[in-house]
Amino acid sequence: MVQPIIKNSYLAEINLVTVTQNQRYNFDNIPELNQKNIKLVSVTAYTATRLLLSQTGKTVIADAAAANFVLTLTTAESEVIYQIPYYDLVSANNAGLMRMFKNLSVNLTKCYATCLSTTGVVAAQSLVFNLIYETM
Amino acid sequence: MVKEQANVITNSVAVYLRVPNLVLPNVKLYFSQGDLPLKKKLKGLFVPISGLELPAQFYVKGQLSDLVQENQYSIFLITLVDKKGVIRVENMPLTELILRSVDLPFPDGKTMYRQFDIDIDMYRSYVINTLQYGATANPNYLPFQFITD
Numbered sequence: 001m002v003q004p005i006i007k008n009s010y011l012a013e014i015n016l017v018t019v020t021q022n023q024r025y026n027f028d029n030i031p032e033l034n035q036k037n038i039k040l041v042s043v044t045a046y047t048a049t050r051l052l053l054s055q056t057g058k059t060v061i062a063d064a065a066a067a068n069f070v071l072t073l074t075t076a077e078s079e080v081i082y083q084i085p086y087y088d089l090v091s092a093n094n095a096g097l098m099r100m101f102k103n104l105s106v107n108l109t110k111c112y113a114t115c116l117s118t119t120g121v122v123a124a125q126s127l128v129f130n131l132i133y134e135t136m
Numbered sequence: 137m138v139k140e141q142a143n144v145i146t147n148s149v150a151v152y153l154r155v156p157n158l159v160l161p162n163v164k165l166y167f168s169q170g171d172l173p174l175k176k177k178l179k180g181l182f183v184p185i186s187g188l189e190l191p192a193q194f195y196v197k198g199q200l201s202d203l204v205q206e207n208q209y210s211i212f213l214i215t216l217v218d219k220k221g222v223i224r225v226e227n228m229p230l231t232e233l234i235l236r237s238v239d240l241p242f243p244d245g246k247t248m249y250r251q252f253d254i255d256i257d258m259y260r261s262y263v264i265n266t267l268q269y270g271a272t273a274n275p276n277y278l279p280f281q282f283i284t285d
Contacts, residue, residue: 003143005251011213011227050231052210053266057161091232096248130228 003098004042004132013054014113014127016061024112025127033131039103040073042132045089051128058126065120066090069127073101074110083114086127098132143248145283147176152196153263153278155204157271161211164262178216178256180283182249183209183233190279201275206238211267212278216252217260224254230263230278249283 010033014025047063054060061069070083081101089099113127153165186192186203193202204212209230216225235247263278 003248003251005253006225007253009225009228011229044232046229046231048210050210051229053161055162055213055227055264055266057266096234130232 002100004100006132007134009130009132011055012108012129012131013056013058014129015054015056015058016115016121016123016125016127019115019118019121019123021115021118023115025115026110026112027108029109033108033133035135037136038105039134039136040101040106040131041103041134042098042100043071043073043089044091044098044130044132045071045086046128046130047090050090050092054126054128056126058124059122060128061125062120065125066093068117068119068121069113069115071113071129072111073104073106074112075105076107080104080106086113089129103134143180143251146179146285148180148281148283151258151280151282152201153280155265155269155271155276155278157269157276161266161268162264164264166260166262167258176256176284178252178254178282179285180249180251181233182235182281182283183230184279184281185234185236185238186279188236188238193274196275196277199275201277202272204269204276204278206234208269209234211265211269212263213266214263215261216254217257217262218255219257220255221257221260224256225252227264249281 046060047066048060049063051060066087069086072079073081091098184190185206212230213227218224233250
């Protein structure tokens with residue numbers, strides 16, 4: 001079973017200031033991940049059971065709310081991973097295995113999560129992603 | 137490129153991180169001097185579970201101590217720094233390093249440890265808690281198993 005050999009990782013957060021159906025929530029600019037030579041290897045998402053509070057003290061979305069969000073990963077040219085379910089990025093839902101990607105050169109500020117349903121989602125909660133990457 | 141690496145153990149060291157009853161969140165808990173893999177390269181890391189992989193209570197450094205319970209792991213984040221002082225792993229949730237689980241919704245499939253390739257500086261690496269931790273009367277410790285080359 002191939003799993004990433006972690007050389008670098010960064011815990012990224014999208015705070016849901018307001019919760020609206022079909023709203024897009026973009027990542028903030030993270031300078032160390034916006035270098036041109038960064039390749040995204042794996043993304044793991046979290047719900048409250050596995051991470052109660054984010055690194056900024058925000059409540060992470062509930063387990064039951066994971067199905068309400070999808071993630072789109074964008075390179076400079078195109079949306080290469082379009083609306084992958086947040087639920088499927090939670091390693092606990094995948095026998096503990098991390099979802100891996102083929103060395104994506106993502107443009108993080110163009111990547112976004114979409115809220116498909118607001119059921120069980122509370123404003124000011126956060127989506128949290130562990131971004132595993134390599135510098136080339 | 138991602139390379140396949142067997143989930144084998146060449147060398148490993150158990151490290152117990154002291155967790156005081158913290159008043160404020162985001163206090164950095166550093167590894168203290170002891171049997172740390174200082175000159176080795178970090179290849180893997182996992183956190184054993186109290187009462188499942190290790191006893192809930194045993195002697196650490198000569199004192200009867202309690203391990204932090206698994207249901208508290210969701211408030212801890214670990215940051216790993218390399219010997220050049222570069223933060224290589226920033227705020228990884230501790231729950232990501234669990235092999236087996238009694239509390240969290242892990243299916244039985246994952247018993248592989250998370251693999252790293254970091255020339256780690258143990259003294260600059262640290263753990264933070266995002267919420268106040270309620271320690272028991274005995275000294276409290278987080279158990280780690282550092283797998284090295």
